[in-house]
Amino acid sequence: MKQFTSVKDVLDLPALVTEALVQKRNPFANKALGRNKTLGLIFMNPSLRTRLSTQKAATNLGMEVIVMNIDKEGWALETQDGVIMNGTTVEHIREAAGVMGKYFDILGLRSFPSLKNRDEDYSEDILQKFIHYSGLPLVSLESGTLHPLQSLADLITITEQFTFTNRKPKVVLTWAPHVKALPQAVPNSFAEWMNQADVDFVITHPEGYELYEAFTAGAAITYNQEEALQDADFIYVKNWSSYHQYGQVLTTDENWLLTQNRLGITNNAKVMHCLPVRRGLELSHDILDGPNSLVLEQANNRVYAAQAVLKRMLETNFIPGDDQ
Ligand code: AN0
Ligand code: CP
DSSP, rough: OOOOOGGGGSSSSHHHHHHEEEEEEETTTTTTTTTTTTEEEESSSSOOOHHHHHHHHHHHHOEEEEEEEEESOOEEOOTTTTTOSSSSSOOHHHHHHHHHHHHHHHHEEEEOEEEEEEEHHTTTHHHHHHHHHOOSEEEEESSSSHHHHHHHHHHHHHHOOOSSSOOEEEEEEEEEESSSOOHHHHHHHHHHHHSSSSSEEEEOOOOOOOOOOOHTSSSEEEEEEEHHHTTTTTTEEEEOTTTTTTTOOOOOOGGGOOOOOGGGTTTTTEEEEEEEOOTTTTHHHHHSTTBBOOOHHHHHHHHHHHHHHHHHHHHHHSSSTTOO
Protein backbone atom coordinates (compact mmCIF):
# COMPACT_ATOMS: atom_id res chain seq x y z
CA MET A 1 0.00 0.00 0.00
CA LYS A 2 1.74 3.16 -1.22
CA GLN A 3 -0.99 5.69 -0.33
CA PHE A 4 -4.11 5.50 1.85
CA THR A 5 -6.49 8.21 0.67
CA SER A 6 -9.60 6.21 -0.32
CA VAL A 7 -11.06 2.67 -0.29
CA LYS A 8 -9.60 2.44 -3.81
CA ASP A 9 -6.14 2.15 -2.26
CA VAL A 10 -7.18 -1.10 -0.55
CA LEU A 11 -6.52 -4.25 -2.58
CA ASP A 12 -8.34 -6.68 -0.30
CA LEU A 13 -10.86 -5.06 2.06
CA PRO A 14 -11.86 -8.14 4.15
CA ALA A 15 -8.14 -8.91 4.62
CA LEU A 16 -7.47 -5.37 5.90
CA VAL A 17 -10.35 -5.64 8.41
CA THR A 18 -8.99 -9.02 9.56
CA GLU A 19 -5.51 -7.48 9.89
CA ALA A 20 -6.95 -4.74 12.14
CA LEU A 21 -8.67 -7.33 14.34
CA VAL A 22 -5.42 -9.31 14.58
CA GLN A 23 -3.59 -6.11 15.63
CA LYS A 24 -6.33 -5.43 18.20
CA ARG A 25 -5.85 -8.84 19.83
CA ASN A 26 -2.06 -8.49 19.91
CA PRO A 27 -1.10 -4.80 19.49
CA PHE A 28 2.62 -5.11 20.21
CA ALA A 29 3.43 -8.15 18.06
CA ASN A 30 4.96 -6.05 15.26
CA LYS A 31 6.98 -3.64 17.37
CA ALA A 32 10.12 -4.29 15.27
CA LEU A 33 8.45 -3.39 11.96
CA GLY A 34 8.60 0.38 12.46
CA ARG A 35 12.05 0.55 14.02
CA ASN A 36 13.90 3.73 12.92
CA LYS A 37 10.94 4.84 10.79
CA THR A 38 9.36 8.24 11.41
CA LEU A 39 5.71 9.14 10.89
CA GLY A 40 4.96 12.84 10.47
CA LEU A 41 1.41 13.87 11.32
CA ILE A 42 0.53 17.25 9.84
CA PHE A 43 -2.73 18.91 10.92
CA MET A 44 -4.17 21.89 9.09
CA ASN A 45 -7.33 21.58 11.24
CA PRO A 46 -8.25 20.47 14.79
CA SER A 47 -8.36 16.80 15.85
CA LEU A 48 -8.65 14.68 18.96
CA ARG A 49 -9.19 11.06 17.84
CA THR A 50 -7.21 11.07 14.60
CA ARG A 51 -4.20 12.61 16.25
CA LEU A 52 -4.18 10.38 19.35
CA SER A 53 -5.17 7.09 17.71
CA THR A 54 -2.72 7.37 14.82
CA GLN A 55 0.08 8.29 17.22
CA LYS A 56 -0.78 5.30 19.42
CA ALA A 57 -0.95 2.97 16.41
CA ALA A 58 2.45 4.08 15.14
CA THR A 59 3.98 3.68 18.61
CA ASN A 60 2.53 0.15 18.83
CA LEU A 61 4.42 -0.61 15.60
CA GLY A 62 7.67 0.79 17.01
CA MET A 63 7.69 4.00 14.92
CA GLU A 64 8.79 7.45 15.99
CA VAL A 65 6.06 10.07 15.62
CA ILE A 66 6.33 13.82 15.04
CA VAL A 67 3.13 15.86 15.19
CA MET A 68 2.76 19.38 13.84
CA ASN A 69 -0.33 21.57 13.97
CA ILE A 70 0.78 23.45 10.90
CA ASP A 71 -2.21 25.82 11.00
CA LYS A 72 -1.04 27.20 14.35
CA GLU A 73 2.66 26.37 14.57
CA GLY A 74 3.86 26.58 10.97
CA TRP A 75 4.36 29.40 8.50
CA ALA A 76 1.23 30.47 6.61
CA LEU A 77 1.21 28.12 3.62
CA GLU A 78 0.79 29.10 -0.03
CA THR A 79 -0.80 26.34 -2.10
CA GLN A 80 -1.34 28.08 -5.47
CA ASP A 81 1.35 27.80 -8.11
CA GLY A 82 3.00 30.74 -9.84
CA VAL A 83 1.84 33.47 -7.46
CA ILE A 84 4.06 36.28 -6.24
CA MET A 85 3.97 35.78 -2.50
CA ASN A 86 3.66 39.41 -1.47
CA GLY A 87 0.55 38.85 0.69
CA THR A 88 0.08 36.92 3.93
CA THR A 89 1.46 33.51 2.95
CA VAL A 90 5.08 32.91 3.94
CA GLU A 91 6.04 29.44 2.71
CA HIS A 92 5.05 27.51 -0.41
CA ILE A 93 3.68 23.97 -0.23
CA ARG A 94 6.45 22.91 -2.66
CA GLU A 95 9.19 23.66 -0.10
CA ALA A 96 7.15 22.73 2.99
CA ALA A 97 6.23 19.27 1.66
CA GLY A 98 9.71 18.85 0.17
CA VAL A 99 11.29 19.43 3.58
CA MET A 100 8.90 16.93 5.20
CA GLY A 101 10.07 14.41 2.60
CA LYS A 102 13.57 14.73 4.11
CA TYR A 103 12.45 14.21 7.72
CA PHE A 104 9.73 11.55 7.55
CA ASP A 105 9.25 8.07 6.09
CA ILE A 106 5.44 8.21 6.06
CA LEU A 107 3.30 11.35 6.07
CA GLY A 108 -0.18 11.78 7.57
CA LEU A 109 -2.17 14.83 6.51
CA ARG A 110 -5.43 16.40 7.68
CA SER A 111 -6.69 19.07 5.33
CA PHE A 112 -10.38 20.03 5.50
CA PRO A 113 -12.25 21.51 2.53
CA SER A 114 -12.81 25.26 2.34
CA LEU A 115 -16.53 24.61 1.58
CA LYS A 116 -16.32 27.67 -0.67
CA ASN A 117 -14.98 26.35 -3.98
CA ARG A 118 -16.28 22.87 -4.77
CA ASP A 119 -14.05 22.21 -7.76
CA GLU A 120 -10.98 23.09 -5.74
CA ASP A 121 -12.03 20.98 -2.72
CA TYR A 122 -13.05 17.98 -4.83
CA SER A 123 -9.83 18.10 -6.88
CA GLU A 124 -7.95 17.25 -3.64
CA ASP A 125 -5.29 19.68 -4.79
CA ILE A 126 -3.60 20.09 -1.38
CA LEU A 127 -3.48 16.34 -0.68
CA GLN A 128 -2.05 15.65 -4.15
CA LYS A 129 0.55 18.39 -3.75
CA PHE A 130 1.70 16.96 -0.41
CA ILE A 131 2.03 13.51 -2.03
CA HIS A 132 3.88 14.92 -5.03
CA TYR A 133 6.30 17.32 -3.35
CA SER A 134 7.08 15.15 -0.31
CA GLY A 135 7.54 12.00 -2.40
CA LEU A 136 6.32 10.04 0.64
CA PRO A 137 3.65 7.39 1.20
CA LEU A 138 0.71 9.38 2.58
CA VAL A 139 -2.11 8.46 4.96
CA SER A 140 -5.14 10.73 4.76
CA LEU A 141 -6.22 11.95 8.20
CA GLU A 142 -9.35 13.45 6.52
CA SER A 143 -9.07 15.32 3.27
CA GLY A 144 -11.37 17.59 1.30
CA THR A 145 -13.65 14.73 0.25
CA LEU A 146 -12.88 11.59 2.29
CA HIS A 147 -11.97 10.24 5.76
CA PRO A 148 -10.80 6.68 5.07
CA LEU A 149 -9.29 5.88 8.51
CA GLN A 150 -12.67 6.69 10.04
CA SER A 151 -14.52 4.50 7.53
CA LEU A 152 -12.15 1.58 8.12
CA ALA A 153 -12.72 1.89 11.88
CA ASP A 154 -16.48 1.98 11.23
CA LEU A 155 -16.33 -1.16 9.10
CA ILE A 156 -14.23 -2.92 11.77
CA THR A 157 -16.85 -1.95 14.37
CA ILE A 158 -19.77 -3.24 12.26
CA THR A 159 -17.88 -6.48 11.53
CA GLU A 160 -17.23 -7.05 15.25
CA GLN A 161 -20.75 -6.21 16.35
CA PHE A 162 -22.81 -8.10 13.77
CA THR A 163 -23.09 -11.70 14.84
CA PHE A 164 -25.74 -13.13 12.47
CA THR A 165 -24.30 -15.39 9.77
CA ASN A 166 -27.49 -16.03 7.75
CA ARG A 167 -27.98 -12.46 6.49
CA LYS A 168 -26.25 -9.15 5.82
CA PRO A 169 -26.55 -6.23 8.25
CA LYS A 170 -28.80 -3.33 7.26
CA VAL A 171 -26.75 -0.15 7.65
CA VAL A 172 -28.41 3.29 7.43
CA LEU A 173 -26.53 6.56 7.04
CA THR A 174 -28.78 9.37 8.27
CA TRP A 175 -28.24 13.11 8.03
CA ALA A 176 -28.58 14.98 11.35
CA PRO A 177 -29.11 18.67 12.12
CA HIS A 178 -26.21 21.01 12.90
CA VAL A 179 -25.78 24.76 13.17
CA LYS A 180 -22.46 24.92 11.29
CA ALA A 181 -21.55 23.96 7.74
CA LEU A 182 -19.61 20.68 7.97
CA PRO A 183 -17.66 18.83 5.26
CA GLN A 184 -19.11 15.92 3.26
CA ALA A 185 -15.92 13.90 3.82
CA VAL A 186 -17.23 11.55 6.52
CA PRO A 187 -20.52 10.61 4.76
CA ASN A 188 -18.82 10.44 1.32
CA SER A 189 -16.24 8.09 2.74
CA PHE A 190 -18.69 5.98 4.74
CA ALA A 191 -20.79 5.54 1.57
CA GLU A 192 -17.75 4.63 -0.48
CA TRP A 193 -16.71 1.95 2.05
CA MET A 194 -20.20 0.56 2.69
CA ASN A 195 -20.72 0.17 -1.06
CA GLN A 196 -17.65 -2.10 -1.09
CA ALA A 197 -18.66 -4.03 2.03
CA ASP A 198 -21.05 -6.96 2.41
CA VAL A 199 -23.98 -4.93 3.82
CA ASP A 200 -27.41 -3.62 2.75
CA PHE A 201 -26.81 0.10 2.66
CA VAL A 202 -29.40 2.92 2.75
CA ILE A 203 -28.79 6.69 2.86
CA THR A 204 -31.45 9.12 4.12
CA HIS A 205 -31.31 12.91 4.17
CA PRO A 206 -33.51 15.97 3.54
CA GLU A 207 -33.91 17.23 -0.05
CA GLY A 208 -30.90 19.25 -1.15
CA TYR A 209 -28.38 17.12 0.78
CA GLU A 210 -27.62 14.64 -2.02
CA LEU A 211 -23.98 13.60 -1.88
CA TYR A 212 -21.62 13.33 -4.86
CA GLU A 213 -22.78 10.34 -6.89
CA ALA A 214 -19.30 8.94 -7.45
CA PHE A 215 -19.28 8.02 -3.74
CA THR A 216 -22.91 6.95 -3.24
CA ALA A 217 -23.60 5.01 -6.48
CA GLY A 218 -25.12 1.64 -5.61
CA ALA A 219 -26.74 2.74 -2.33
CA ALA A 220 -30.51 3.06 -1.84
CA ILE A 221 -31.33 6.74 -1.14
CA THR A 222 -34.55 8.10 0.42
CA TYR A 223 -35.80 11.42 1.85
CA ASN A 224 -37.97 9.47 4.33
CA GLN A 225 -35.95 8.77 7.48
CA GLU A 226 -38.64 6.58 9.07
CA GLU A 227 -38.77 4.32 6.00
CA ALA A 228 -34.98 4.06 5.97
CA LEU A 229 -34.80 3.12 9.66
CA GLN A 230 -37.18 0.13 9.37
CA ASP A 231 -35.33 -3.00 10.54
CA ALA A 232 -31.97 -1.21 10.61
CA ASP A 233 -29.13 -3.01 12.44
CA PHE A 234 -26.77 0.00 12.41
CA ILE A 235 -27.57 3.70 12.14
CA TYR A 236 -24.70 6.02 11.24
CA VAL A 237 -25.57 9.57 12.26
CA LYS A 238 -23.76 12.52 10.65
CA ASN A 239 -24.38 16.07 9.59
CA TRP A 240 -23.04 17.42 6.35
CA SER A 241 -23.52 20.62 4.38
CA SER A 242 -25.04 20.64 0.90
CA TYR A 243 -22.93 19.37 -2.00
CA HIS A 244 -25.11 20.82 -4.76
CA GLN A 245 -25.61 24.24 -3.09
CA TYR A 246 -22.05 23.89 -2.05
CA GLY A 247 -21.22 24.35 1.63
CA GLN A 248 -24.65 25.69 2.55
CA VAL A 249 -26.81 24.80 5.57
CA LEU A 250 -30.27 24.39 3.97
CA THR A 251 -32.17 23.29 7.09
CA THR A 252 -31.67 22.57 10.78
CA ASP A 253 -35.00 20.65 11.03
CA GLU A 254 -34.96 19.00 14.46
CA ASN A 255 -37.31 16.25 13.23
CA TRP A 256 -34.16 14.64 11.85
CA LEU A 257 -32.68 14.28 15.37
CA LEU A 258 -32.47 10.60 16.29
CA THR A 259 -33.91 9.76 19.71
CA GLN A 260 -34.27 6.52 21.69
CA ASN A 261 -38.03 6.44 20.79
CA ARG A 262 -37.25 6.29 17.10
CA LEU A 263 -35.15 3.15 17.60
CA GLY A 264 -38.43 1.26 18.13
CA ILE A 265 -38.89 0.70 14.39
CA THR A 266 -35.34 -0.62 13.99
CA ASN A 267 -33.88 -4.02 14.77
CA ASN A 268 -32.69 -2.60 18.12
CA ALA A 269 -30.13 -0.77 16.00
CA LYS A 270 -26.69 0.15 17.25
CA VAL A 271 -26.00 3.84 16.77
CA MET A 272 -22.73 5.16 15.37
CA HIS A 273 -21.13 8.60 15.07
CA CYS A 274 -17.53 9.45 14.21
CA LEU A 275 -17.33 12.17 16.93
CA PRO A 276 -17.04 14.98 17.86
CA VAL A 277 -20.82 15.13 18.36
CA ARG A 278 -22.95 18.05 19.55
CA ARG A 279 -25.25 16.53 22.18
CA GLY A 280 -28.93 17.32 21.87
CA LEU A 281 -28.41 18.85 18.43
CA GLU A 282 -26.98 16.06 16.24
CA LEU A 283 -27.74 13.12 18.50
CA SER A 284 -29.85 12.83 21.65
CA HIS A 285 -28.37 12.49 25.13
CA ASP A 286 -30.41 9.35 25.77
CA ILE A 287 -28.91 7.50 22.81
CA LEU A 288 -25.35 8.62 23.57
CA ASP A 289 -25.72 7.56 27.21
CA GLY A 290 -27.67 4.38 26.41
CA PRO A 291 -26.78 0.78 25.55
CA ASN A 292 -27.17 1.17 21.77
CA SER A 293 -24.34 3.65 21.33
CA LEU A 294 -21.13 2.41 19.68
CA VAL A 295 -19.34 5.75 19.55
CA LEU A 296 -16.56 4.87 22.00
CA GLU A 297 -15.98 1.50 20.37
CA GLN A 298 -15.62 3.26 17.00
CA ALA A 299 -13.07 5.61 18.53
CA ASN A 300 -11.23 2.62 20.04
CA ASN A 301 -11.10 0.95 16.63
CA ARG A 302 -9.47 4.04 15.12
CA VAL A 303 -6.23 2.76 16.70
CA TYR A 304 -6.44 -0.61 14.95
CA ALA A 305 -7.58 0.89 11.66
CA ALA A 306 -4.50 3.13 11.66
CA GLN A 307 -2.31 0.24 12.83
CA ALA A 308 -3.45 -2.06 10.01
CA VAL A 309 -2.86 0.68 7.42
CA LEU A 310 0.57 1.69 8.78
CA LYS A 311 1.60 -1.97 8.96
CA ARG A 312 0.67 -2.48 5.29
CA MET A 313 2.57 0.69 4.35
CA LEU A 314 5.68 -0.34 6.26
CA GLU A 315 5.56 -3.78 4.63
CA THR A 316 5.06 -2.36 1.14
CA ASN A 317 7.41 0.59 1.15
CA PHE A 318 10.37 -0.54 3.20
CA ILE A 319 12.58 -3.59 3.19
CA PRO A 320 12.65 -5.11 6.72
CA GLY A 321 15.99 -4.39 8.37
CA ASP A 322 16.75 -1.49 6.00
CA ASP A 323 17.10 1.44 8.40
CA GLN A 324 18.25 4.00 5.82
C1 AN0 B 1 -15.47 17.27 11.07
C2 AN0 B 1 -16.32 16.82 9.89
O1 AN0 B 1 -17.52 16.80 9.99
O2 AN0 B 1 -15.73 16.49 8.83
C3 AN0 B 1 -14.56 16.16 11.55
C4 AN0 B 1 -15.21 14.86 11.85
C5 AN0 B 1 -14.27 13.77 12.09
N1 AN0 B 1 -16.33 17.66 12.17
C6 AN0 B 1 -16.44 18.91 12.58
O3 AN0 B 1 -15.87 19.81 12.00
C7 AN0 B 1 -17.29 19.16 13.78
N1 CP C 1 -13.52 11.20 14.20
C1 CP C 1 -12.45 12.02 14.09
O1 CP C 1 -11.75 12.02 13.08
O2 CP C 1 -12.22 12.81 15.17
P1 CP C 1 -11.12 13.99 15.28
O3 CP C 1 -11.60 15.08 14.33
O4 CP C 1 -11.15 14.40 16.69
O5 CP C 1 -9.81 13.48 14.83
